[in-house]
Amino acid sequence: MNIQPNGAPLLTQDTLRPDCSNCFALCCTAFGFTRSADFAIDKPPATECPNLAYDFSCTIHSRLRARGFRGCTVFDCFGAGQSVSQILFGGISWREDPESQPAMFGAFRVVKQLHEMLWHLAEAHRRTYSPDTAADVQHLRVTLEEAAASGSQAVLELDVEALHHSTAQLLGAVSEEVRAGYFTDDGGPVTGLRPGADLAGAGLRGERLCGADLRNAVLIGADFRGTDLTAVDLLGADLRDARLDDADLAGALFLTQAQAASARGNGGTRLPSVLARPGHWTD
Structure with a gap:
């Protein structure tokens, strides 16, 4: 059963979602960004975004892409923001207690990683x-x-690298299980499809990809239009501007909302049921 030893239910993908109304805008403060195609300005870590309102809302939320902040529209904290704000820091914001800023921002960076691992697990x-x-x-x-x-101080002292390693091993084992049923009779997927492959701009439309391992692959601008991506391991793959029109990702492995939002799709693109169709996708 999906319960903890104390009887509480384990977090599911449906519960590992951002709730900005209960977060102290930690994604807009803890992390920094560099002026690029994704961000219109430079912002150092642990500083407020100039678009942040006093009530922790975004003053240009409905116009982020038009104003050059595409990176904000694809960010997903997996529910870490509200967890840190309301549980670890008891609902007291860094504005109310400025001395809490370093610990709160640091805890958010760690818990975001923990929640992302929990999403995949x-x-x-x-x-x-x-x-x-x-x-x-x-x-x-x-x-x-x-x-x-476990508390803000305990979170900051965690060996996150060891937890990443344990998670990666288990996700790899499950990936192998799921993908093992493909290409057993008539060979493997297209040559060059491997973990960490650089396939930026690759033309993969109509190729047989089911069961391929594209973990951590660079798929920027790759063309997957109309392609079946069932059982393709996409853990950590960079899908920025990948063309997913009419592609079937309903059975893809370890796809996140952020990855989908960074890509280009349409009304015919099939996504896992736990993911929402990005608003900027065309019809």
Whole structure:
């Protein structure tokens, strides 16, 4: 069952979503960004974005892309913002307690990573065929949830690298399970499809890709129009401006809302049920 030892339900992908109304605009303050195609200005870390209102809302929220802040529209904290704001810091903002800023911003950076791991582990638990792997995934989910709620100081002292390693091993095992059923009779996917591959601008329209491992691949501007991406491992893949018109990603592995939002799709693009169709996609 998807419960913790204390009887509380484990976080699911449906609960690992941002709730900006209960966050102290941590994504607009903790992280910095550099002027680029994604951001119109430079902003150092741990400083307020000039577009931030006093009530922690964004003054140009409805015009972010038009104003050159595309990067803001694809960011996803996986619910870390409200968790840090309301649970770790008891609903007291960094404006009310300026001395809390370093700890709050630091905790947000860590909890965002923990929640992203939890997002992927929730999918892994749902998709694994192995009872032993499912038990390992369940145990790690409990560990990460307890760590994320352990208090601001404890969060800052976590060995996040070790937790990333454990998560990566389990996600890799589940990926292999799911992808193993493809290309067993008539060969593998297109040559060059491998973890970390640089496929920026690649023309992959109509290729047989089901079951390919594209973990951490560079897929910027790649053409996947009309392509079936079932069981393709997209963990950490860079999908910025990838063309997904009429592509089928409903069964893709480890796809996030941020990845979908960074790509280009249309009304015919199929996404996993836990993801929303980005508002900027065309019809």
